[in-house]
Amino acid sequence: xxxxxxxxxxxxxxxxxxxxxxxxxxxxxxxxxxxxxxxxxxxxxxxxxxxxxxxxxxxxxxxxxxxxxxxxxxxxxxxxxxxxxxxxxxxxxxxxxxxxxxxxxxxxxxxxxxxxxxxxxxxxxxxxxxxxxxxxxxxxxxxxxxxxxxxxxxxxxxxxxxxxxxxxxxxxxxxxxxxxxxxxxxxxxxxxxxxxxx
Numbered sequence: 001x002x003x004x005x006x007x008x009x010x011x012x013x014x015x016x017x018x019x020x021x022x023x024x025x026x027x028x029x030x031x032x033x034x035x036x037x038x039x040x041x042x043x044x045x046x047x048x049x050x051x052x053x054x055x056x057x058x059x060x061x062x063x064x065x066x067x068x069x070x071x072x073x074x075x076x077x078x079x080x081x082x083x084x085x086x087x088x089x090x091x092x093x094x095x096x097x098x099x100x101x102x103x104x105x106x107x108x109x110x111x112x113x114x115x116x117x118x119x120x121x122x123x124x125x126x127x128x129x130x131x132x133x134x135x136x137x138x139x140x141x142x143x144x145x146x147x148x149x150x151x152x153x154x155x156x157x158x159x160x161x162x163x164x165x166x167x168x169x170x171x172x173x174x175x176x177x178x179x180x181x182x183x184x185x186x187x188x189x190x191x192x193x194x195x196x197x198x
Contacts, residue, residue, distance in 0.1 A: 066137060076125055126144075135160060
């Protein structure tokens with residue numbers, strides 16, 4: 001996976017590649033999907049949600065440009081896999097999942113692996129976690145319409161990046177937002193970001 005799916009497709013951050021190699025992806029997918037855990041595609045995990053393909057997880061992590069001492073917010077815990085990878089790259093991860101059933105399932109392999117620098121919360125991720133802000137990076141694993149939620153942008157530390165898929169003009173793009181600038185990185189397809197405030 002690391003050589004074929006990641007390095008060959010532009011993932012060059014050695015820390016990200018090492019984290020992707022370390023985290024056992026098969027523990028974060030339903031048992032009947034484990035033989036497909038490392039395939040180059042998304043997998044369904046329940047509640048209409050998916051675990052992103054390995055390249056997307058690695059790309060989003062790389063775009064955050066983490067050094068190791070940061071606190072990162074993840075919106076959309078899903079299976080917990082991306083939070084696990086992030087936890088190898090920074091000091092603390094706060095991850096928010098709107099479905100309690102998914103949050104409960106995700107917490108099990110994180111605990112089993114001893115990844116104790118991850119806090120799993122249940123709630124509306126579009127509101128962020130103001131009690132832990134500012135964040136040194138924010139990763140959103142669902143598509144926002146037009147722009148990321150303002151609450152998340154407000155919780156970003158100066159110079160930090162927010163990585164989020166955004167739907168504009170009937171297309172979805174993985175985008176990085178930092179210090180008022182935005183950069184479209186790749187055309188993607190994610191589940192929609194749902195907020196109680198919509």
